[in-house]
Amino acid sequence: MLGVGGVTFLAGLLFGYDQGVISGALPLLQADLDLSTLESEIVTSWVTLGALFGALVAGGMADRIGRRWSAIIAGILFAAGAVIETVAPGAGVLTLGRVVTGLGVGFASVVAPLYAAEMAPKRLRGRFVSTYQFAITVGIFFAYLADDALTGSDRWRLMFALAVIPGVALAVGFAIMPESARWLLKVGRRDKARESLVKVDGPEAADEELATLEANIEAEATEGEATWGEVFSPGLRRALWVGVGLAAFQQITGINAIIYYANEIFAEAGFTTAQAQAKATLYAVGLVNVLATLIALAWVDRFGRRPLLLAGLVGMTVSLAAVGVSFATLSTTAESETSTTVGGLITVIALVVFIASFAFSMGPVVWTLIAEIYPNRVRGRAISVATAVNWLCAFLVAQFFLTLVDAIGESTTFFLFAALCVVTYVFVWRLVPETKGHSLEEIQTRWVRGGDRMLDDAGV
């Protein structure tokens, strides 16, 4: 069990490091390699495109060659991408490195939650998948740490080189882990499946589990091989819609725009030097993100997915609206030094509340639900689709946030994010089922037999 947690953690760490590292590396890269604005944008955002493509391919691959091998390939790609970035003589090779890294991150972002959900006992499943999100936040924190420590030198190559470590560790970690028993049974390797269950659950629980899995997979087998068409079929459309909706809302409510924009906001609040801003980002954003994720880890299997999501969304809406109001105040009182600082401080507090609210709700719980709401036969592919949509929305926000700020102003942009949180609240309240305490098999039966019973559970 510890091992499953360990490799899931590594996968998240690698995802997070990659999200965070570029913010510190970019200014050094620009100076050293003489990057144009367009080249800087490409170097920053093409990793997301690599991840988008990786996520799309990963689901089919995880169903074909297994969860374990897919994760090993993810680790190798990630390490190879980091090596290419480290030795890059110019923007071209660097971009290649970013895309290869992105492919690895895309693979890992599909395979790790899938593996964790399939390997975890049901009473701990939420916690296992949330471990992945916890690791993402730790990865972002490490990246901010590396950025902070290495800024002031031209050691951007070292920032990228450090990413080789989690990449290699992921590949080695998965090489010694057992394959998912659900997948092994699906491809007809019963002995191996039992071996895997014994390793994870012990011999007694293993036989019981094996019987349940087998019955389930037999029932599926009579329906034939899952196809892409089936992922989009009417019976599954509702589950697909819920997963894809959650994946999109997680990004378009602004998390990465805010992680990216933190330095600027701290500058407004009176942190004048680059060093002070980097430290504020490290602790107020990086550390708060890590700590608040622990709340989800502790509570997701006790209180359930829906209460955490709904409570977090209230916090996100209120804090985003507060950021909007304080930006509006900042711009009208720009002449007065004192008001600027007070308004700026309110912005910082609101920002911390936002990060904390996201970190115990939309961050971890979205990945948990995406990993558990789909039936076995299509789970790999359906998770791929949802994850790819998540990357696409991350790309769009990263690419257009500054343009949006230029066009409609900071204040209106934050009000827009707040409004999208309200839409997300309604979406969760009306459509997202509670999955706490149900086995993956029960969840699947409920969707197929009629989404209405899931909605009963949702209390609607």
Ligand code: BGC
């Ligand atoms: C999101 C990432 C985000 C991170 C922040 C994750 O759940 O998918 O895009 O950067 O949370 O902690």
